Amino acid sequence: MPPAQYTQTRPIDHLAERGGAEDPALVLRGATLSHGELRTRVAALAAWLAERVPEPGARVASWAAKGELTCLLPLAAPRAGLVHVPINPLLKRAQVAHILADSGTVMLLGTAARLASLEDGDLPADCAILDEADMWAEVTAQGGSLPPSSADPDDLCAILYTSGSTGQPKGVMLSHANLWLGAASVAEYLGMAADDVTLAVLPLSFDYGQNQLFSTWYAGGAVVPLDYLLPRDVMKACAKHSVTTLAAVPPLWLQLTELDWPSEATSAMRRLTNSGGALTEDLVRALRTIFPDARLFPMYGLTEAFRSTYLDPALVDSHPTSMGRAIPHAEILVVNDVGEIAEPGEEGELVHCGPLVAQGYWQDTARTAERFRPAPAASEYGGTAVWSGDRVMRAEDDLLYFVGRRDAMIKSAGNRISPQEVEDAARATGLVAEAAALGVPDERLGQAVHLVVRAPAGAGENTHELAQMLAKELPNFMQPKVIHWREAMPLNPNGKIDRAALLAEIGA
Structure with missing residues (x-):
């Protein structure tokens, strides 16, 4: 069981309250916000949002590069009683129009160039748009401050859009508890601390990317958001900021291993995390060579339940193809084709149970019923589980192994x-x-x-x-x-x- 400090669930905006007031929290291009300043800025943005969008539960979307807006809005919107809809800045207007319409977004905040690309009919009739520079000017002029919320942990606070095997992206509904416990879980098993520096290279519209912020701030550390053009930009940022934590996906890892890394870019690195696909043994060896002192964490996750498993770094060399075991706050069962818990060595479907399971798909009861179903009778948590569609096998030593993907993604x-x-x-x-x-x-x-x-x-x-x-x-x-x-x-x-x-x- 996880230690007591990881089991108390709070509204997600309380993450802004955890770090030391003078310690760095967010390293931006032109300034570094301390945790004290992070608290002030989140409170000010939340106050402005509460005045501009007074309807509880209304959806506010962001469509911008990594920066103060996209890093603070995931906390400020829930503090104001709103639901944040982060949109991948790589998407084009057709996908953005679908997300805005499907979510019923009432306000879109973003960069001027992206907003200018929208065409007639792309915005819902009652959706206001505002450039992030103008937004911050209004926030400063208002000078408000909203204290930490007292929201129910089960309240909806974010909708993350993920592609499905059929049709347009679907919105995964996430509660305060989903996000808070996800941050606590990752901070625990990664062993993060207040002196950690995370280089956030993954899109903040993804659960894996967003957790770069949440798990680091849960531990009281600092985040350096980076939209890179070339893999070399990542290496340079690691050197400049003495980065200790780097999360990536296999294609980026492959590109990074092709670079000649100087010692100043690797000496501070404590941990590397991977999701979004399996690491090959060759890639593991290459990462070991470049980052000899860093612990490597292969992980497996689902947007519908955030993350399911991680492989202990001590087992990576001896069990390189394993998915590992369940993360804290997750229960992972393997169900065979007749609906029973699979025996060791028997293939079955990965079923994720516990408090990380999302609330379903936004306004899509049919697809929710397909993926979110009652947990197997053997579950300790019960309730609703995510039936992943992925085929896995549990070995005698309790380690899980990926077999194949059922859908066509x-x-x-x-x-x-x-x-x-x-x-x-x-x-x-x-x-x-x-x-x-x-x-x-x-x-x-x-x-x-x-x-x-x-x-x-x-x-x-x-x-x-x-x-x-x-x-x-x-x-x-x-x-x-x-x-x-x-x-x-x-x-x-x-x-x-x-x-x-x-x-x-x-x-x-």
Whole structure:
């Protein structure tokens, strides 16, 4: 069981109250906020929000690069009784319009250039927009201060949008307790402390990325947010800020291991964390060589339950392919095909139980019922569990091993990509009649997007124009690496496109 200090749940905005007043909390481009200043700024932003958006539970979205707005809003919005909807700054207007409409966002805060890219009809009728510079000017002019909230830990405080295997991104509903216990759990098993410095390179719209802030502030440490252009920027930041904690996904780790790291960029590093895909043994060895004194934490997680497992760094060399064991505040069960708890060595579905389980998908009862179902009778927590769809196996020593993914999700460079979203965009161009987006193993990306298409009757193949049109509608990480044309699509017995046959055809 976790120690007592990790079991007391509070509203998520109370994270701003944990660090020493004079200790650094947030290292921005032009200034460093101490934890005392973090408290002041969160309180001021929350007061402004409460005045501008007085309706409890209303959704406020952010669409901006990493900075003071995107780092403070996850605490300030819940303090004001609102629900924060962080939007990945890499998304383009079509995806943003969907998120705004689906969530019913009433205020969008962001950078001027991003807001200017929105077109007529992209904003809900009652949604106000405000550039972050103008927002901070209003916050300063108001001069308000809202004290820490007394919200119920089970209250909704954030909606994180994640891609599904079919259709548009879906919003995962997270409570104060979900986020607080996630921060406490990670801070505990990583052994974080007040003198830690976390380089936040992952998008803050992801649960893994957002927890870079939360777990560090839970421990009273400092966060350095970084939107990098080149992997070398990450290395330089590690040296400049004496970074102790670095979280990344396998494709970024691969790029980082190709650099010549100076000692000043590695000497302070205490821990490396990985999620979004498995590390290869070669990559583990490369990281060990560059960061000989850092502990390596491979992890597995689901947005619907934040994180499920981690592998103890002491076991990485002896059990390199293992997912590890459950993190604090999580119960991980393996359920076989007849609905019983699987025996050691038997394959089954990973089922996550406990207080990290999210509240379901926003306004989507059908998909919620598919993924969020009653916990198995053997669960110590009971209640609702996340049935992951991932196939795993538990060994005799209680270590878990990943077997395969049930759904058709593509995981590329740490991003979850909906095949249907890519296919819908391709068909919408009018250049193709049928489309199938596939994830093909790729050394650098984990999986690369390959798009197999058939032109309409009487039309020819036009790869260049199709690629150009997709570039306008889809974010960079969704762009097909290769476009394959077919005169006819293979069909399975149900009359659907046979994806397995296509993968075989293209040599995947």
